[in-house]
Amino acid sequence: MPKQIITDLNTRYTTKKYDANKRISDDDLAIIKEALRLSPSSINSQPWKFIIVASDEAKQRLHDTYANKHQFNQPHAKEASHTLLLAYNPYYTKEDHYRKVVDAEVSSGHLPSEMYDDFYNGAYTFAEANTDESGFNGHWTKAQVYIALGNIMHTLARLGIHSTPMEGVDPEMIAEQFKDELGGYVCEVALAMGYPLESEDYNYGKPKARLALEEVVTVI
Numbered sequence: 162m163p164k165q166i167i168t169d170l171n172t173r174y175t176t177k178k179y180d181a182n183k184r185i186s187d188d189d190l191a192i193i194k195e196a197l198r199l200s201p202s203s204i205n206s207q208p209w210k211f212i213i214v215a216s217d218e219a220k221q222r223l224h225d226t227y228a229n230k231h232q233f234n235q236p237h238a239k240e241a242s243h244t245l246l247l248a249y250n251p252y253y254t255k256e257d258h259y260r261k262v263v264d265a266e267v268s269s270g271h272l273p274s275e276m277y278d279d280f281y282n283g284a285y286t287f288a289e290a291n292t293d294e295s296g297f298n299g300h301w302t303k304a305q306v307y308i309a310l311g312n313i314m315h316t317l318a319r320l321g322i323h324s325t326p327m328e329g330v331d332p333e334m335i336a337e338q339f340k341d342e343l344g345g346y347v348c349e350v351a352l353a354m355g356y357p358l359e360s361e362d363y364n365y366g367k368p369k370a371r372l373a374l375e376e377v378v379t380v381i
Contacts, residue, residue: 177325178240179237209249220244231331237327238353242354248347250347255288322356330348335351
């Protein structure tokens with residue numbers, strides 16, 4: 162087992178206070194964006210949008226979304242170097258969305274062109290099984306966002322960048338403030354990213370608190 166993986170996972174923690182003066186470098190940000198793009202998803206559906214809040218103007222908009230609730234996360238909006246909004250498509254369709262994925266499957270060389278129809282029609286049956294009569298499949302597409310969230314949290318740990326996953330966000334206010342960027346997609350989880358203000362971060366440097374291995378992992 163590569164020891165670095167375990168070191169990364171032991172080192173990462175949920176940051177409670179960020180140093181507003183420290184910024185993620187452009188080189189690391191490029192890695193973050195590419196890692197997001199490479200995240201896996203069911204049937205390679207990629208039913209998401211990732212919005213990186215970086216500018217002071219965008220940070221103010223994010224700060225404003227905490228007007229009604231979850232104010233404990235509000236400081237991260239301005240103090241974290243960047244915040245990632247992970248949004249899902251609640252009405253993912255075969256023609257408008259999945260066809261683009263299958264086109265990419267072929268153009269990348271991953272899927273032989275003669276298999277296009279079989280893959281397009283066959284794989285999408287899984288999406289159809291998760292779609293109700295109104296066309297809503299947000300429960301399924303939202304689950305894909307959490308795969309990307311786990312992927313990027315480990316990527317950040319590898320880069321030495323700290324993070325705070327936040328379900329404590331206001332989806333309605335985010336939808337209002339970031340309407341143009343979201344385009345109908347829904348954001349119910351975000352990830353603050355940056356560097357801790359160690360002297361004021363009560364969670365910094367603490368040992369991991371996890372259940373014993375034999376309580377959570379069974380090999381049969």
